[in-house]
Amino acid sequence: MLEKFFGGGKLEKKALESIKNYLQIFISAQECLKNLFLTENLEKSYCIENLEREADSVRREIISTIYEGAFLPYIRPNLCAFIEITEKAFDFMKICAFEFRYLNKEFYQTIKEEVLKIANINIEMAEILYRAFQSLMEKNNLREKNLAIRIYEKKVDEIKLDLIEKVRQKEVTNFWEGKNIDEFLNALVKISDIIEDASDYLYILDISLK
């Protein structure tokens, strides 16, 4: 009975389900990006745009449900900030997929290993973020998940240094090629930064009512 009493109202349940759905789309988009890097099949780059569009409509639904009256107004800004910051990661994934279409595939082979490592870490981080959100619904250790995300982000930073070393060996022949490599790598390493920020928002949210 207590479970039913504190289980949440209709709007809250709807918002929570939508957020879970949104984070699952986020994981799917990360997997899609990894498959693109693995198979180098450019057709797969379009799935990210589709998923981003789907996530965008779920995001709008979440924000409107929250402002229809779900949750205490006190926690709404942090909850919305969590959703909006995660959306930025979709933008970076989209940039990554777009730039990958124009990336010199011969050069890509020299950085493929590191790129795949980062893509794998991003999937792991997205899954932990999903579990961290679930911790807010069922009492689990959110701090532990927040810490794991930070450690993964540090790993991405280390791989980024290796990537920069490799990119410096490459002779860039024209402006567009340089811009393409820079934007691709920049977007790829930004995703983990965004996930770390999103995880921090969850942590702030968790301690905000205690």
Add this chain to the structure above:
Amino acid sequence: MTELILLTSFLIAFAIGSNDASNALSISIGAGVIRFKKAVFLFGILVFAGIWLNGNRVMETVGKNLIQVNPETLGFSLLISAVLIILSNWKKFPLSTHQIIIGSLVGNALASNSPVNFLSLFKILLSWITSPIIAVFISFFVYKLVEKFFLKIAFFKIERFLKTFLLISASLISYNTGANEVATVLGPVVYSGISINFFLLLSISSFLVFLGAYILSDRVIETVGKGILPLDPFSGFVAQISAGVSLFFFTLLGMPISTTYCMIGAITGVGMSKGLKTVKLGLIKKIAINWGLSLSLAFFLSFVITKIILIKFH
């Protein structure tokens, strides 16, 4: 005189609604738990329930035990109280409704040579000192207890818990507004011997409290609710429930005590749970001055005016 007694007590009831509804509703409305109109309707119903079910003891203390009401001069005493309460609300002087009413009733009784039960007065004065102190301790322990409880439950369950219990604590304060504040006003009226239907008196007074809250309290509620609550709904809930428990305890003892002072005590208790340094000595000094000022001003004015009237008409 009956007309003056009724008119002034109804005026005070209206003033209580316009000013003190914020004690009960501002936190819940500010937290977005309930909308203003619904909250005020709930407030009105609970005020009526409070005075009907638990108002008798406070009414007895103020109207029977403290003084022997003199129906010939009671109207003037209530008129002075009404003027002071409305003036303090209008000019934003933090004068307590209870202290004004008790001060003016005692002043009136002494001026008209009616007996005053000083033991009862002493008990009331003591309850004014102890009620905020008890609220400090209750809120301190409730805060620690709920904090521990919250560590064991998930975030969204805490959110749901706060929503539900903010509503319960608001209801408790609303109930006490009827059982204590309105009872303080109606006590002397009920025991003055004027012939009026008891049920009708309680109904009209509760309706006027509701009307005051409905027409005039929205700005006070908005200021207090949005100014305090966005900081911390957890502290708001603990302060309100602790003040409510303290008030209810004193209501059961039949002591007319101030909701505002209990709230201040409870907020201080919440602050204390985060360290003694958070307690503002300046605020306590201000309360003490306000405490003395409300009581002595009402007493003095009531005493002097009643004396003048008695000399003039007799």
